[in-house]
Amino acid sequence: MTSYRFAVSVMPKAGILDPQGRAVEGSLGQLGLHGVRDVRVGRHVELSVEASSEAAARAVVERLSGALLANPLIEAWSVEMLDPGVAPVAVAAAE
Amino acid sequence: MTSYRFAVSVMPKAGILDPQGRAVEGSLGQLGLHGVRDVRVGRHVELSVEASSEAAARAVVERLSGALLANPLIEAWSVEMLDPGVAPVAVAAAE
Numbered sequence: 001m002t003s004y005r006f007a008v009s010v011m012p013k014a015g016i017l018d019p020q021g022r023a024v025e026g027s028l029g030q031l032g033l034h035g036v037r038d039v040r041v042g043r044h045v046e047l048s049v050e051a052s053s054e055a056a057a058r059a060v061v062e063r064l065s066g067a068l069l070a071n072p073l074i075e076a077w078s079v080e081m082l083d084p085g086v087a088p089v090a091v092a093a094a095e
Numbered sequence: 096m097t098s099y100r101f102a103v104s105v106m107p108k109a110g111i112l113d114p115q116g117r118a119v120e121g122s123l124g125q126l127g128l129h130g131v132r133d134v135r136v137g138r139h140v141e142l143s144v145e146a147s148s149e150a151a152a153r154a155v156v157e158r159l160s161g162a163l164l165a166n167p168l169i170e171a172w173s174v175e176m177l178d179p180g181v182a183p184v185a186v187a188a189a190e
Contacts, residue, residue, distance in 0.1 A: 001130070003132075005133075007104075009102075009104075009139040010139065011139065011141065021140075024140070024142075024159075024163060024164070027163055028159075031158070031159065031162055031163060033155055033158060033159055035096070035144055035145035035146055035155065036142055036143070036144055036145075036155065036159065037098075037142070037143045037144075037145070038100075038141075038142060038143045039140065039141070039142040040140070040141045040142070041138060041139075041140050042138070042139045042140070042141075043136060043137070043138060043139055044104040044105065044106065044136075044137045044138055044139035045116075045119070045134065045135070045136050045137070046106065046133075046134070046135045046137075047119075047131055047132070047133060047134040047135070048131070048132045048133045049130055049131055049132075050130035050131075050132070051130055060128055060130065060131065063126070063128060064119075064123075064126065064128055064131065067126055068119060068122055068126060069119070
């Protein structure tokens with residue numbers, strides 16, 4: 001069994017209302033930021049899967065994404081395998 | 096002025112409690128999924144910035160991330176420029 005780490009990005013599908021994106025756009029003026037458009041807010045999930053092969057691990061991630069992480073009616077997701085040698089966002093971007 | 100599209104991933108810093116990640120882990124048994132560990136849940140934001148250069152656009156995204164998209168005390172973020180020729184998650188992964 002090998003451990004694989006994945007990142008899943010879940011976003012509202014095109015045409016689906018995105019109130020969080022609208023809220024961000026509505027706050028830009030107060031920050032004095034201009035030229036920002038088309039803000040879409042979704043979820044970013046990182047997880048490790050122990051499996052016998054990368055294909056088996058990806059199958060688990062796909063099943064988890066469609067059943068728990070995303071609502072397939074209104075959300076779409078993409079799965080990316082993370083390089084085990086690269087620190088995840090939570091470590092890499094920490095100051 | 097050129098339009099640049101970015102993805103910002105915001106994650107709880109290492110050591111910070113992540114109740115959403117724990118909730119996902121707690122539901123895995125009901126789905127019959129095994130071998131999933133270390134689930135961390137954050138936000139994924141996509142946005143477009145009109146700016147005179149990529150550096151200026153990145154500066155806007157960094158300012159927005161630290162002031163509005165993330166809480167720098169407990170969250171870390173990473174910024175990735177999206178290829179304008181590549182459809183965003185919401186389109187690319189939609190069935």
